[in-house]
Amino acid sequence: MSRNRRILLSLRRNLLQAIPTMFVIVTLGFFLMQLAPGDVADYIAAETGAASEEGIHALRVQFGLNLPVLEQLFAYYDNLAHFSLGISPRYGAPVSDMIMARVPGTLLLMGVAIAVALLLGFAMGTTMALLSRRLPDRLLSLLSLVFYSVPTFWIGLMLIVLFSVHLGLFPSGGARTIGGPSEGWDWFVDRLRYITLPALTLGLNYVAIYARLTRAAVIEAQRHDYVRTAIAKGLTPARVIRRHVLRNALTPIAALTGAKVAGMLGGAIVVETVFSWPGMGRLAYEAILAREYPVLLGILLVSSALVIVANALFDILQSLLDPRVEVS
């Protein structure tokens, strides 16, 4: 089977799975929101500090909350069928605009966090494997375990205290200097300064996983004949590790990274809150608090699409890395 054909098959499978998956996610999300006490009319009424019964009723009628639950759900599907995510009851703005303004922020944060986690994970895992059962292995193992078990928000706050408050190296929050450089090298440096701490916070949690995985894969790969052959050929140890050991260790890591994207989206909520990073996670959190189901469902829809796309990409990546991986 040619490589291209495999990729096409993989894409088709992902696409076929995507539509029912998204349908189920939206429907489940809708019913979960129905289970939560209160609705957005209650929230808006409480937020204004004073309200009348007529006022709340008028809000319910306006947002269709007085309709039977199933009718509300079908109205939402109807909207979707017309490519509309609806209007946010609180903000009075189209949900699609609100989400699209936040997607780049979240994608950037996740992308950099994954890169940080992979790089650190590789480096730590390889070091641990090569020095396996010696002191550095034990220390790094302990360190990665700490990152894994300490709550993300605490790591975030500690990084702020150390790097922003005491050392003054990085800003404590936000995504860029407001009114700062908008292009070129200065812009890049500015964005880099702002993303370092949040991406590190989000990534550190995953470092442990990648480090352990790399360590196991490297130790495993070292036992194989082709590694012994490579050494016998007289290749330098660095080259053996890079070309023969790490490359084979990449396959399980790529698979796992794809699977972790969804979890990372969840972790992003915490990081976005601590670093006041304008992303989707916080929007979702606020939508849940205010019971704004059009906003939440929109986010679920967009983020499930993102996860599906990410998985498709990692599937492809995996089949490129290891031709033996079959696409069913």
Add this chain to the structure above:
Amino acid sequence: MTGIDRRTFGKLLAASTFVSADLAVPAFAQTKAKGGTLRVVVTAEQPSFVDLFGNGAIPAVQGELVSIDFDMNPQPSLAERWDITEDGTVYTFHLRKGVKWHDGRPFTSEDVAYSFETLRETHPRRRNTFANLVAVETPDAHTLVARFSAPAPYLLGALSGVGTAILPKHIYKGTDLKTNPNNRRPIGTGPFLFKEWEQGSHYVLERNPDYWDTAKPRVERIIVRVIPDSAARAAALETGEIDIGHGSPIPYGDVERFLASKRFGVETRGYELGGNLHQLFFNLDNSFLKELKVRQAIAHALDIDRLIKVVWNGYAIPSPTAIVPDLRNFHDSTLKHYAYDPARATKLLDEAGFPRAANGKRATLNLTWNPGMAQQRQAAEYIRYALGEVGIEVKILNFEFSTYIQKVYTERVFDIDVQNLNNGYDPTDGIDRAYLSSNIKKGLPWSNHTHYSNPEVDALLTSAAAERDPAERRRKYVEFQRIVHRDLPAVNLVQFQRLTMFNNRVNDHTPYAARLGSDYFDRVYLED
């Protein structure tokens, strides 16, 4: 950590007054250099910038008809002066001439008339304010006559920037008010132009070069950042990324540490229009709490000084009555808290027929607390401790905001509700909703959920609302305070102080007006 006692609090107040002392020398203040960027932090994002529905105002852009000074008196702003007829039903406003909207159109009496008439329909609070408004006339472009069917003594207090948005008629007329783009990118007549809003991150205001008061504003730009996490706000202040934050931006427990660094100041004024009140409400349908002696016992079991220390770190003053000291025209300062006296509480409970059972308990009560304010949780824990001492077991029910509203106002699962139902700028604003028997309404947030019903109170509140004579109006509210102090549908605890934390480079941020922390920023200037 040592709490700040009330004496220290007094000193802090004095210190904060000193910071803005150059007010007394306006000539000096006028010579301060213009320019610079003021960076403000807010704790949550407002869903709208035009207060059509009670969901967020921005006076610095909007402008305001009158300003309210620290003594709660109206001062001229867009309205230069006003006349009120003898019977208190006709208000004539003389508007400032030559004022322009940010899009260059002239500001006229038509805009004000349109605002009154619109807010009467849409705004949850102004619906009451303008309920008796029968006609608005605009004899010329700078005169507005508002006719009421009954005296409206509370009117002027409601016309500040946080109370009544003055709407550009040419933008709103004939459009869908809820989705009008101006709500998200407003124009006004105020000292600042609204530049951009990046939702979830920040919005930017820029100096209005055509502001009618040519000496103002004094800063070039204002960046308002949304930082939802209190520890992150504290860090941003500490690193100097933020200059000022209103509405208690950092935990009360951190204030002392900030002040110790000498780089920061704290201001407690500017929140007078809120009438901030911390109280606990009883569910009067509970067979145990129905007994007046039980409620008295609970009042006697609470040590208010201790509550001020442990919950508010000293940033609160006792408010034994339903109308807080800040509302000085109405507050009855002769009323005192039921004395802290656990022995007396025990005796009252015994007399009421609730002796301690074998396990030492007399009753078990469910306590809810409003999650909108972090201190309520600590207050709930203090109350559990204090009532435990006299044999009342308290179970704290923890809910997030929407669930809380539903559980308390629809399902009424509470026996005691720890709350900050504030007075607002006038008793009609915040008191009526909680005490009028006509406002016992299932499912309505902030309604009379104790089910307190006293015809005498109903009559007093109703007649006080329309009372023209200030002395008589005060008398009625004092009478009301005494009755509810006796009947105890609620134990009023303290008037808590919201804090403005600022970097010392910021001056004149709280000049005179009480604007609930959403400041006008027309006088503020920076010093480097």
